[in-house]
Amino acid sequence: MTVGWVFLALSCLSLSAGLQRTNKYEGYKVYEVSGKARSVAFAETLSELVKNASYYEVFSEFNGGNPAKIMVHPQEQVNFVQLMDENNVQYDIINRNVGLTLSRQFETNRMLRQWFPYNGRLGTERYYNHEEINQFIEDLAREHPRRAFLKTVGRSYEGRWLKTITITNGDARRNKNVILVDGGFHAREWISPAAATYLINQLVYNLEDNADLLLDFDWVILPVVNPDGYEYTQLSEDTRLWRKTRKPSSSDCIGTDPNRNFDFHWNEEGASDDPCDITYAGAKAFSEPEALVVGDLIHSYVDRGQMYLTLHSYGSLILYPWGWTAAVPDTEEDLHEVAAAGQSAIQEATGTIYTIGPSTTTINYTASGASDDYAFNAGFPISFTMELPFGGKGFDPPASDIDSIVKETWVGIAAMARKVIQKYPLA
Numbered sequence: 320m321t322v323g324w325v326f327l328a329l330s331c332l333s334l335s336a337g338l339q340r341t342n343k344y345e346g347y348k349v350y351e352v353s354g355k356a357r358s359v360a361f362a363e364t365l366s367e368l369v370k371n372a373s374y375y376e377v378f379s380e381f382n383g384g385n386p387a388k389i390m391v392h393p394q395e396q397v398n399f400v401q402l403m404d405e406n407n408v409q410y411d412i413i414n415r416n417v418g419l420t421l422s423r424q425f426e427t428n429r430m431l432r433q434w435f436p437y438n439g440r441l442g443t444e445r446y447y448n449h450e451e452i453n454q455f456i457e458d459l460a461r462e463h464p465r466r467a468f469l470k471t472v473g474r475s476y477e478g479r480w481l482k483t484i485t486i487t488n489g490d491a492r493r494n495k496n497v498i499l500v501d502g503g504f505h506a507r508e509w510i511s512p513a514a515a516t517y518l519i520n521q522l523v524y525n526l527e528d529n530a531d532l533l534l535d536f537d538w539v540i541l542p543v544v545n546p547d548g549y550e551y552t553q554l555s556e557d558t559r560l561w562r563k564t565r566k567p568s569s570s571d572c573i574g575t576d577p578n579r580n581f582d583f584h585w586n587e588e589g590a591s592d593d594p595c596d597i598t599y600a601g602a603k604a605f606s607e608p609e610a611l612v613v614g615d616l617i618h619s620y621v622d623r624g625q626m627y628l629t630l631h632s633y634g635s636l637i638l639y640p641w642g643w644t645a646a647v648p649d650t651e652e653d654l655h656e657v658a659a660a661g662q663s664a665i666q667e668a669t670g671t672i673y674t675i676g677p678s679t680t681t682i683n684y685t686a687s688g689a690s691d692d693y694a695f696n697a698g699f700p701i702s703f704t705m706e707l708p709f710g711g712k713g714f715d716p717p718a719s720d721i722d723s724i725v726k727e728t729w730v731g732i733a734a735m736a737r738k739v740i741q742k743y744p745l746a
Contacts, residue, residue, distance in 0.1 A: 342556035345418035346393035349378065351386045353409040361406040368402065371395075372596060376560070379634045379709070380682050385674065388709065390417060421556040424717060428553075431718055441516045443722035446509045448553060449479060449546040452516060456484040456542070459523055465489040467523060472541070473612035476566040479546040481612050486522045486540070488533035496745050497623045498736055499699070501541040501613060502630040504578045504690070505562045506548025509715045510707050510724055511630040515542040517725035518732060532736050535745035539620060545577055545609050564607050568594035575601040578629075579686065580610040581693040584643040589685030600688050610690070617694045625743040626657070626701040627694035628732065632715060634682070634706035635673045637661055637731070640695040642678035642704075643687040650700065651677065657701050657738045664734030669727045671708060678704065701739055705731070 352365075369375040374395040378388040391399045403410050414420055431445035441447055441455045460469035466489040473481045487495070502515035522529055522538055532538075543549055547565035551558050563574030572595040579590040582604035586592060590600035605611045617627065639654040641647065648654065658675040665671050678692075679685050695702035707728055710716025716724055 342418045342421060344421055344556065344560070345416065347390055347414075347417035348393075348396060348412055349388055349390045349414035349417060350399065350403075351388050351411045351413045352403065353386050361402075361408065364402065364406075368399075375399075376597075380684055385634075388413070390414075418556065421559050425556050425559070427718060441520065443513070443517065443725055445718050446513060446553075446721070447516070449543050449549055452512060452542050453480065453482055455516065456482060456519065459484060459519070463489075463523060465491070466526075472616060473608060475545070475547045475609055476564060476607070477547040479550070481541065481544070481546065481609065483539050483541045483616070484519060486519065486533065486538045488526065488530065494623065496536045496625045496740075496743065497539055497620045498536055498626045498628070498739065499539045499616060499620055499624055499694075500628045500630070500732075501544050501616075501690075503543035503545055503549050504629060504631060505576075506545055506552045506564075507560050507562055507715065508632040509549075509552070510632045510710070510721065512542045512549070513721050514630050514707060514725045514728045515540055517729055521729055521733075529733070531740065532733065536625070536736070536740060539616070541613070541616065544613055547609075548574065562597050563599065564609060566607060568599070568602065570594045572599075575599050575607050575610075577607050577610045577613075578631075578690055579688040580605060580607045581614060581688045581690055583688065583693040583696050585688040587643055587685075587687035589643065589679075589687045598686075604688065613690055614693065617690075617697050617699070621694075621698040624694075624699045626703070626736065626739045627691065627699040628703050628705060628735075629690050630705050630707065630728075632707040633709040635671060635708045636681065636704070636706035637673055637675040637735075638678040638681055638691070638704040638706065639676070640678065640692050640702060642689045642692050643685055645677075645679045645685075647677045647680075648695070653742065654701060654703075657735050657742070658703065660738035661705075661731035661735040665727055665731040668730045669723075671727060673731070700743065701735075703735070 369377050374392040376390045380387055435444040437451045439458050457469055459467045466487055468485040470483050471480055472483050502511040519540055545564055548561055552561050563576050565574055567573050576598045579598055579600040585604035586600040591598045601607055637658040662673045662675050665673055691702045691704045710720040
């Protein structure tokens with residue numbers, strides 16, 4: 320059976336399954352709101368409105384003139400549309416029933432797991448779970464003992480092992496420069512670990528094409544920072560949009576945003592001290608073992624580290640510090656130059672247009688306590704958050720879009736890495 324026929328069959332199966340099942344997101348809609356011709360008053364009203372997390376969730380903010388994507392509870396849709404109409408703001412409904420979309424995607428993923436079981440390689444046919452991803456990097460380290468090195472760097476709150484893979488060219492030279500990459504900070508962003516594993520595949524299996532990326536640099540990759548949350552999103556449609564960790568707080572709410580939990584301007588603007596909010600910063604800086612692992616990695620490699628890259632979704636963005644303030648670093652020109660290399664390479668390869676710039680002013684909101692700011696402040700001269708593209712009608716791209724997105728992402732990462740290698744040669 321060809322891949323095309325596989326996805327056709329899956330779509331039919333998913334449709335029938337989705338029609339028979341309901342979940343907590345039944346009737347939710349996702350609106351795409353124009354980023355143009357917005358008054359200050361409207362922007363402030365909308366900002367206040369979407370703070371009600373029981374009825375709204377902002378998947379992407381207005382940035383660079385790009386539209387915002389907002390999920391709205393069925394009971395609030397009339398009010399939301401009325402606000403748009405009163406302010407003459409254009410909008411489109413890009414998903415008329417989030418619950419139905421999630422039901423279809425879950426059925427598709429279930430079938431794909433049966434048809435494409437783990438066989439020692441991670442392809443792009445489906446999303447893989449944390450256990451499979453760990454098994455993959457363990458297998459790589461055994462198969463390529465001179466080029467791939469596995470390290471257990473910590474455990475999640477629920478006891479899952481966090482493991483990195485270090486990829487080299489096998490020449491056994493010590494003290495090379497380092498590029499540190501992580502994925503899976505936010506549980507629901509499945510495309511992030513998929514992009515990280517594709518990156519691993521490229522560096523291990525395509526050494527001839529990528530020899531320059533490994534000559535004077537080692538790559539250290541942590542594919543899933545937040546495995547507890549990641550696994551939780553794979554339980555059912557009801558849990559699919561979970562974002563945080565799974566460590567209980569002192570209240571009845573569970574989880575912390577691990578990307579607000581770093582000890583650099585922790586719990587300032589752009590983070591929440593309410594344990595029920597999706598941007599909850601935690602009881603204290605580094606309260607989450609997963610964030611602490613990343614912090615330790617950053618300090619372990621900072622003496623050799625030249626680029627830190629954290630993969631998120633979505634928005635087609637390459638963001639650099641600062642996220643905690645609208646101010647920009649003195650080295651903004653260097654940061655922008657490297658980001659522009661990735662932007663240009665992606666646009667030339669696929670036509671996708673990434674927006675690049677300082678985090679706060681590019682996405683129009685602050686995010687204090689984030690890993691990219693922490694890494695930059697620690698000493699990584701290049702530190703980026705890369706927000707991968709939106710796909711399909713759900714939060715994350717459907718399985719059928721994985722291949723094109725991770726390949727496109729690799730083009731950008733490779734181009735940025737080559738610019739870093741040029742700017743920061745091995746001493």
